[in-house]
Amino acid sequence: MPVLPGAEPYRHDGGEVGVLLCHGFTGSPQSLHPWAEYLAEHGLTVSLPLLPGHGTRWEDMQLTGWxxxxxxxxxxxxxxxxxxxxxxxxxxxxxxxxxxRLAAKHGEAVSGVVVVNPANRMHGISPYALPVARHLVRTTKGIASDIAKEGSAELGYDRVPLHAAHSLRTFFRLVDGELPQVTQPLLVLRSPQDHVVPPADSARILGRVSSRDVTEILLEQSYHVATLDHDADRIFEESLAFIGRLAPSVGKEGTAAGG
Known part of the structure; x- marks a missing residue:
């Protein structure tokens, strides 16, 4: 199945500091593309993959899991x-x-973590009904494009496959148990007005990780897909500053070699 225009993965070979960007459930790299380009322009090596089952049609996602x-x-x-x-x-x-989870599993191989409106639990779809409902109903209403900015839209599915949603619920529970293994510096950027993920999810994550270097920033002007919203530039700038603080070579001459 061909990838939807704009949903293609993005890669840029820059300097010695790399960033892996992960898009959301039923979304695509389009939601993080401006962020990826911003980091690339500042000399970083950037990878923004397309997750299996995403960026084509929801029927493809029905066949995938966490x-x-x-x-x-x-x-x-x-x-x-x-x-x-x-x-x-x-x-x-x-x-x-x-x-x-990458931070929890890879330890010192990951230098730091940046999360925007992180999800920790299943919301909206009744999680307790999913194990049975997914065999009776294939999809429910989509969750894409929760954005305050006029004219900005997220490229995502208009339906949520319940089989994939059930797998996501399992994944959330798994990662919640692994959060104490996260020890890296952590930057959390969250929107107080988020119609997909409530503030309780960020609070839960902040309460369970073992990171000592933690920064939380509120995105007052944005909804869930803040990377395409009014606070997008702030996300880009704060993440670059966070990376630059931990990897001082960022921004120095020669970092962009090969970029």
Whole structure:
């Protein structure tokens, strides 16, 4: 099935510091593309993969689960580690959950974590009904484009496949148990007005990680897909500053070699 225009993966070979960006559930790289380009313009090596089952049609997603999505970002992280001295992981919503698991599993191979409106639990779809409902009903209403900015839209599915949603619920519970293994510096950017993921999810994550270097920033002007919203520039700038603080070579002459 051909990838939807705009949903293609993005890669940029820059300097010795790499960033892996993970998009959200039913979304695509389009939601993080401006962020990826911003980091690339500042000399970083950037990888923004398309998760299996995403960016085509929801029927394709029905055939995938969390193991497929995580395997893709795990593979990208290992690839980045081969060509970069330091690697950071970042993500939006479920992409943030993927990034947190990468940090928990890869330890010192990940230098820091940036999450935007991170998801920790299933909301909206009644989670307790999913094990049965997914055999009776194939989809429910989509969750894409929760954006305050006029004229800005997220390229995502208008339906949520319940089989995939059930797998996502399992994944959230798995990662919640692994959060104490996250020890890296952590930057959390969240929108107080988020119609997809409530503030309780960020609070839960902040309460369970073992990171000591933690920064939380509120995105007052944005909804869930903040990377395409009014606070997008702030996300880009704060994430670059966070990476630059931990990897001082960022922004120095020669970082963009090969970029």
């Amino acid at each position: 193991q497929d999505w995580y395997a893709e970002v795990d593979r990208e992280l290992r690839s980045l580690r081969e060509r970069c001295g330091e690697v950071f992981v970042a993500g939006l919503s479920m992409g943030a959950t993927l990034a947190l």
